[in-house]
Amino acid sequence: MALIVKKFGGTSVGNPERIRNVAARIQRTREAGHHVVAVVSAMSGVTDGLIKLAREVNSNPNEREMDVLLATGEQTTIALTAMALQALGQKAVSLTGAQAGIVTDGVHTKAKIANITPKRVHELLAAGHVVIVAGFQGANSEGAITTLGRGGSDLTAIALAAALKADLCEIYTDVDGVYTADPRIVKGARKLDEISYDEMLELASLGAKVMQSRSVEFAKKFKVPFSVRSSMNDNPGTLVKEETRKMEDVVIRGISVDKNQAKINIPKVPDRPGIAARLFKALAAVHLNVDMIVQNASTEGFTDISFTVGKDDLAKARHVIEPIAKEMGAGAVADYQKIAKLSLVGIGMRSHSGVAADLFEALAENQVNIQMISTSEIKISVIIDAADADRAMNAAHAKFGLGIS
Numbered sequence: 001m002a003l004i005v006k007k008f009g010g011t012s013v014g015n016p017e018r019i020r021n022v023a024a025r026i027q028r029t030r031e032a033g034h035h036v037v038a039v040v041s042a043m044s045g046v047t048d049g050l051i052k053l054a055r056e057v058n059s060n061p062n063e064r065e066m067d068v069l070l071a072t073g074e075q076t077t078i079a080l081t082a083m084a085l086q087a088l089g090q091k092a093v094s095l096t097g098a099q100a101g102i103v104t105d106g107v108h109t110k111a112k113i114a115n116i117t118p119k120r121v122h123e124l125l126a127a128g129h130v131v132i133v134a135g136f137q138g139a140n141s142e143g144a145i146t147t148l149g150r151g152g153s154d155l156t157a158i159a160l161a162a163a164l165k166a167d168l169c170e171i172y173t174d175v176d177g178v179y180t181a182d183p184r185i186v187k188g189a190r191k192l193d194e195i196s197y198d199e200m201l202e203l204a205s206l207g208a209k210v211m212q213s214r215s216v217e218f219a220k221k222f223k224v225p226f227s228v229r230s231s232m233n234d235n236p237g238t239l240v241k242e243e244t245r246k247m248e249d250v251v252i253r254g255i256s257v258d259k260n261q262a263k264i265n266i267p268k269v270p271d272r273p274g275i276a277a278r279l280f281k282a283l284a285a286v287h288l289n290v291d292m293i294v295q296n297a298s299t300e301g302f303t304d305i306s307f308t309v310g311k312d313d314l315a316k317a318r319h320v321i322e323p324i325a326k327e328m329g330a331g332a333v334a335d336y337q338k339i340a341k342l343s344l345v346g347i348g349m350r351s352h353s354g355v356a357a358d359l360f361e362a363l364a365e366n367q368v369n370i371q372m373i374s375t376s377e378i379k380i381s382v383i384i385d386a387a388d389a390d391r392a393m394n395a396a397h398a399k400f401g402l403g404i405s
């Protein structure tokens, strides 16, 4: 008898029929003699709808109240899933994040899990129940409801699998697994049988929405292998696990695109020591994550500095940068929101050369202009025009032969 954690995302529980389908899947596992803890997301569109509602009553909603509101999405689904299981004659109990023992820090809307004491989960499993846990939520040490950042149900599932020492963790979603690129954008994308934590982490942080990046970080840290698979069929999915020797033979594992970036340009910055430190220290002081940075060659003692931030952080970044730029005597700060970051990821890049050259060639052949470049050991990213993103993704996918197994 194994203990299996199964997570079902928004589309998989998107309507009553799908919830009944999820219940039937859980029941099959239960009938095969296994214990099941199911983590469920809000029905698709519900979290977005709640955020919209909040903004209609307050343009800058309080984050504590936001968490109280957002947590209701998952709370609806746990009750409905438990009811669907009960309709099949299956013993099932729903638990909120707090009831499942998930304690977080106090950073509302993007809380980190501090610890999990799943006493109640163990008791209910021992009594023969399927336990349905609300994803994406916990409570801080004072008992206030917190949420774990968008896509956070993935994190709930992986953290619970670690805390419960589960034998298996399965992430059920609306695609068959992790693909070489988003199958909605690249028609010839190929499903991967396996991928290393590091590659999955890069793809997720660089825009592949299939897994929340923090959940992959957690899985890597606590060595929780998991599979990503479809809730609509029985295909085997993709195994995400520790890297093996053989994995390095593949140069590029996958491609992702992030359309949520914005570029800020500060023209005519005096070119002298300490200027960059001043700008980026100010951004760090307000916890702003800066991604790519480019400083142009100096002409007559002046240079241009450009950098990217998440679109959500753009207003905050401008607010910090503008007074400093003014004080330095730089030109007017400008921003560009119609950009995209295209990234190639693969641990094989450590031992292969020429990847950048091939990527640039593929982009050139398709008249895609490169605005910024950054590389690390296992990835290369370029900033391009948002309008070119899907074309560039398809071009790079073809250039590296990713569709062919």
Ligand code: ADP
Pocket (backbone or CB within 6 Å): 008, 009, 010, 011, 012, 041, 151, 172, 173, 174, 175, 177, 178, 179, 180, 181, 182, 183, 184, 203, 207, 208, 209, 210, 211, 254
């Ligand atoms: P869930 O609601 O189950 O959490 P998400 O919508 O968060 O599902 O993630 C699944 C989606 O991720 C897919 O529908 C797909 O369009 C997208 N996606 C992006 N990149 C990839 C990729 N490399 N492989 C698979 N899916 C991807």
Ligand code: ASP
Pocket (backbone or CB within 6 Å): 009, 010, 041, 042, 047, 048, 073, 135, 136, 149, 150, 151, 152, 153, 154
């Ligand atoms: N419902 C939350 C969201 O839409 C969490 C999740 O689905 O994982 O972000």
Ligand code: MG
Pocket (backbone or CB within 6 Å): 009, 151, 154, 209, 210, 211, 212
């Ligand atoms: Mg998701």
